[in-house]
Amino acid sequence: MAEQNNSEFAGRHPIVIMLYVLACVIWTMITRHPVALLVSFLISAAYCVILHGMKRWAGLLAAGGVMLFFAVIILPFFSHRGVTPLFYVNGLAVTWETVFYGIIMTMMLLAVLQWCMVAGRLMDSEKLLYLTGKTIPTIGLMLMMIFRALPDMRDRYRQIHEAQIGLGKAGEAASWPGRVQSFLKELSILISWSLEDSIEVSVSMESRGYRTGKRTWFHLFHIRKEDIVWCVFMLLTFTGMYVSQDRGGLQAFYFPELVFRPVTGWNSTALAAGALGMASPAVYDLYGRRNRKGVCTQNGTDADLIM
Amino acid sequence: MGQMPILSCEHVSFCYPRQTEDAIHDISLKIEETEFVVLCGRSGCGKTTLLRHFKKNQIPFGSGSGQLYYRGRDLEKMDDRESAARIGYVGQNPETQLVTDKVWHELAFGLENLGIPGSQIRRRTAEIAQYFGMESWFHKPVTELSGGQKQILNLAAVVIMQPDVLLLDEPTAQLDPIGTRRFLDTLGRLNRDLGTAVLLSEQRLEEVIPMADRVLIMEEGRLIGDTVPEKCGSLIEEYEKKHGRRLSVAPAMPAAVKVWQKCHDKGELTSPVSIREGRAWLQTKVRNMGQTDAAVKNGTANNITANNVTGSASELTGIVAEKRKQRQETGEIVLQADRVSFEYERGKRVLEDFSLQVPGGKIYAVMGGNGSGKSTALKVLMGIYKPRRGKVKTKGTLRYLAQNPRSLFTELTVEEELLVMQGGQMHREGTGQAVKEMLHYLELTELEAQNPMDLSGGQQQRLAMGKLLMTDPDILLLDEPTKGLDGAFKAKLAQLLRDLCTKGKTVVLVSHDMDFCAQYADICGLLFDGQMISQDDAETFFGDNVFYTTPASRMAQGIIEGCFLPEDITAALQKAGDGS
Numbered sequence: 001m002a003e004q005n006n007s008e009f010a011g012r013h014p015i016v017i018m019l020y021v022l023a024c025v026i027w028t029m030i031t032r033h034p035v036a037l038l039v040s041f042l043i044s045a046a047y048c049v050i051l052h053g054m055k056r057w058a059g060l061l062a063a064g065g066v067m068l069f070f071a072v073i074i075l076p077f078f079s080h081r082g083v084t085p086l087f088y089v090n091g092l093a094v095t096w097e098t099v100f101y102g103i104i105m106t107m108m109l110l111a112v113l114q115w116c117m118v119a120g121r122l123m124d125s126e127k128l129l130y131l132t133g134k135t136i137p138t139i140g141l142m143l144m145m146i147f148r149a150l151p152d153m154r155d156r157y158r159q160i161h162e163a164q165i166g167l168g169k170a171g172e173a174a175s176w177p178g179r180v181q182s183f184l185k186e187l188s189i190l191i192s193w194s195l196e197d198s199i200e201v202s203v204s205m206e207s208r209g210y211r212t213g214k215r216t217w218f219h220l221f222h223i224r225k226e227d228i229v230w231c232v233f234m235l236l237t238f239t240g241m242y243v244s245q246d247r248g249g250l251q252a253f254y255f256p257e258l259v260f261r262p263v264t265g266w267n268s269t270a271l272a273a274g275a276l277g278m279a280s281p282a283v284y285d286l287y288g289r290r291n292r293k294g295v296c297t298q299n300g301t302d303a304d305l306i307m
Numbered sequence: 308m309g310q311m312p313i314l315s316c317e318h319v320s321f322c323y324p325r326q327t328e329d330a331i332h333d334i335s336l337k338i339e340e341t342e343f344v345v346l347c348g349r350s351g352c353g354k355t356t357l358l359r360h361f362k363k364n365q366i367p368f369g370s371g372s373g374q375l376y377y378r379g380r381d382l383e384k385m386d387d388r389e390s391a392a393r394i395g396y397v398g399q400n401p402e403t404q405l406v407t408d409k410v411w412h413e414l415a416f417g418l419e420n421l422g423i424p425g426s427q428i429r430r431r432t433a434e435i436a437q438y439f440g441m442e443s444w445f446h447k448p449v450t451e452l453s454g455g456q457k458q459i460l461n462l463a464a465v466v467i468m469q470p471d472v473l474l475l476d477e478p479t480a481q482l483d484p485i486g487t488r489r490f491l492d493t494l495g496r497l498n499r500d501l502g503t504a505v506l507l508s509e510q511r512l513e514e515v516i517p518m519a520d521r522v523l524i525m526e527e528g529r530l531i532g533d534t535v536p537e538k539c540g541s542l543i544e545e546y547e548k549k550h551g552r553r554l555s556v557a558p559a560m561p562a563a564v565k566v567w568q569k570c571h572d573k574g575e576l577t578s579p580v581s582i583r584e585g586r587a588w589l590q591t592k593v594r595n596m597g598q599t600d601a602a603v604k605n606g607t608a609n610n611i612t613a614n615n616v617t618g619s620a621s622e623l624t625g626i627v628a629e630k631r632k633q634r635q636e637t638g639e640i641v642l643q644a645d646r647v648s649f650e651y652e653r654g655k656r657v658l659e660d661f662s663l664q665v666p667g668g669k670i671y672a673v674m675g676g677n678g679s680g681k682s683t684a685l686k687v688l689m690g691i692y693k694p695r696r697g698k699v700k701t702k703g704t705l706r707y708l709a710q711n712p713r714s715l716f717t718e719l720t721v722e723e724e725l726l727v728m729q730g731g732q733m734h735r736e737g738t739g740q741a742v743k744e745m746l747h748y749l750e751l752t753e754l755e756a757q758n759p760m761d762l763s764g765g766q767q768q769r770l771a772m773g774k775l776l777m778t779d780p781d782i783l784l785l786d787e788p789t790k791g792l793d794g795a796f797k798a799k800l801a802q803l804l805r806d807l808c809t810k811g812k813t814v815v816l817v818s819h820d821m822d823f824c825a826q827y828a829d830i831c832g833l834l835f836d837g838q839m840i841s842q843d844d845a846e847t848f849f850g851d852n853v854f855y856t857t858p859a860s861r862m863a864q865g866i867i868e869g870c871f872l873p874e875d876i877t878a879a880l881q882k883a884g885d886g887s
Contacts, residue, residue, distance in 0.1 A: 125408065148408040151450040156714075162691050163714035166707030167728075168778055185717045193713055196760065200403035206364045208406075208468065209391030209420035218415040218428045 008288025455486025703781025
C-alpha cells in the first residue's frame, strides 16, 4: 500500500510509526544521561544509514561538525561554569565540564536530527494526513491542499520562467538588475495565477458537496494483527525506559561537576529494553530487505527470459 | 412522473452585471432521461453560462429570469446535497478542479463531503477505479498525471457520486487528440452502460456529434437549433438561407457534414455524420455520378467512373501541385538543428539525433503524439535547455511563446502589457505610437484598458503574440498556439501568421491540431521517438499518412485521392459534376 520505499517498517500503520518516532524523539530530548544519549545516537545513526545511505548521513555529520565547533571550541570561552579548569584565558578558566557538556549536547542535537531524518522516510504525506485528519479534519484538509498546491506552484513557476526567457526578458541574456526585476515579475504572475486558480478549486469543491454537512475522512489504512503486536511491543519496551527516566534512574549533572548515576540493575534493564525498542524497526527493515532481494532477483531472471 | 425530463428550463435569460446585452436569451430546452446531448456554438456564445445554470452552486451572479427544473422541481430550491450528488459538473480546465493530492483521495472527496462511511467509500472507489481503468495510477499524486488522465479523474470523481446527469463544459479543450478520444470514449461508455444523461458543450465537433442523440446549436446567446445529428447540416443550411449570413458554428462541424452541405442532392435531408457514414455516402455519390457520366459515354462498368472522378481530382491535384511548388521555393535556412540530443534525467532521452531545417519565411509545423518531445524540442531550439549533444544554429533573433499565455502577463492592462516590452519607457510618444499600431493590428484596441486575465482565450493568445512581436523577432517559436481556440479565432491566427511570413518572418509551431496544420502550414514534420521522422510539405505529408491525418483525408482515402480538407473533397466533386 505504501509508496515505493526501501523501508519495510514504513508499511506499518501510521499510529505505530507515530508512536515509535515520538517515543524516540521525546526521550532523546528529555534524557540528559550520556550513556542513554549515546545509545540513542548510535541507534538513530545506524537507522539513518539504513534508510538514507552513507552519503546523506555523512552530510548530516558534517553539519554536526559545525555544531561541535561552536559547542566545544567557542562556547567554553564564554561560559566558565564547572570546577575542573583545563587552562586559563585572560584569567578565566576554560573548564572540562563545559567542553564535555558541549560534546553531549551536540550528540543530542545530532540524535534528534537523525531521528527526524528517519521519521521523514517512515512518514509520508498520506500518513501525516491520516493522523491529522483523524484528529483535526479541517487542518488535515488544509494540509492536503497545501501538499497539492506546492508541486503545482513549482511547475507553474517553471512555465512562467521559461515563458519570460522566451520573451528575452530573463535568463542569461538579461543583465543582473534585469534578472532581479524579472524574478519579481515572475513571482507576481505566479501569485495572481495561483489565486485565480484557487477560486476555481473552491467552486469545484462546492460542486461536489463540500460544506453541505458533516464530512467523513476516508483513508486506505487498516490495522492488522502485526500492527497491534508492534504497538504492544513498543509500549512494553519504552515504558520501562520512561519510568526509569522519570524516577531519576538516569540522572545526570554537568555543573558544577560531572555526576552521572551509574547505569546498573533495574535501570540498565530498562535502558536495554528501550534500546531494543528503538533498534527493532531497523532490524525489521534489514530483514525485510533481505527477503525482498530474493524476490527481485527472481523477477530479474524472469525478465531475462522474456528478453 | 416517469416522463418528466431530468433537466429542463423555460424562457431562461441571463445578463451579467454591468452588461447591456443578455449572455443567454429566452432559452427553453429539455434533457430527457439517458439522453446524450451536445451543445455547440463558438466561444463566447453563452454555452458555459447556460450550462452553469443547471448546477445550483454555479449559477452566475447577475440578473436572470425564467424557470429551471430538475425532474419537474424548482432547481434553485434543490437541496445542496442532492444537487451535489445528482448533477455532476466537469469544467474545462483539468488542473483547477482537482482538490486533493492523491488520485484515490480525489475519488473519495465527494463521498466524504456527503458523510458516507469509510467502508462504503472504499468499495465505491475500488469499483470506479476498476471501471475507469485507473488501477495503475490509483496511488499516484495527481500532479504526476497527464492532462488527459486528470480530466478522466475529474469525471470519475463526479461519477462516483452516482449522478443522473452530467454537465460537461468543453472538457476536452485542453487535451491532445488521444486524450480527447479516450475521454469521449469513457463518456460514451458511461452513457451507454449506466444511462447517465449527458449535456456536453463543445467547439470541436468532429468526434462528439456522431456520439450524440441530439444537438443543440447556440448563436449569440440564443438557442437556434435543436435537432438530431443527421439533420444538423440541413438545419444550418436553412438558417443561413433564411438569415443570409454564415452561422459561426458551421466551420466546426464534422467533415462529412461539411462536404454534404456543399454537394448533397436536392431533397436529401439527412447528412452523413461520422467518417464511416461519410465514406459510404461519398462512395454512393461517386458511383451515381459515374453512372450518369458513363451513360453518356458507353454505359458500362462502375469502376471507370471512379477513375473519372479521380481524374478530376488529379486535375485538382494539379492546382495543388502548383501551390505546392510555390511553397517549396525555399529560402535560405534560418533555423537549423543538427543531430541534437537532450535528456532531462540520465538515461531518459527525449530527443535523439533530432535534426531539422527551417527555411525563412515559412510556417513550419512540428507534429507528434503526446510526450514525443515536441515542446522540449522547441525549448531546445530557443535555448531554454542546452542540448547534450549536437548544435542549434540560428539566423536572427528568436522568440518563444509558451503554451499558456497566462505565463506572460505581468501588467494590469492590455496596453501596458505591450508598453512594457519597449523597455519600460512608458511615456515616450514614439513608443506609444508603436503600441497603438500593434493593438490595432491585433484587433485589441477596444480592449486596451482591460485586465489581460479577463480576456478570452483567443484574445489572450493574440495579446501574447503581440508581446512577442513588439521585440521584432525574426523567428517565432509557438507551442500549441491553437489550444482551446475556436474555428474563427484559428482562422484569424493563421491570417496573422501568414502575414508575418510575407513580412519575412519565420514561424515554427508545435501542434496537435491536424486540421490547422494541414490548412495553413507550409512544411509539416512528424516527431517520433525523439527524431523527426518525416518532413514534407503539408500536402504530401497528409496525403501519404493513413492514420495520422485529417478527418477529411480519412473520409476520402481510396475514393478520391489527394484530399485532406473538406473543401478539397467538395471541389473535386463539383468539378466532376461539371465535367459529366
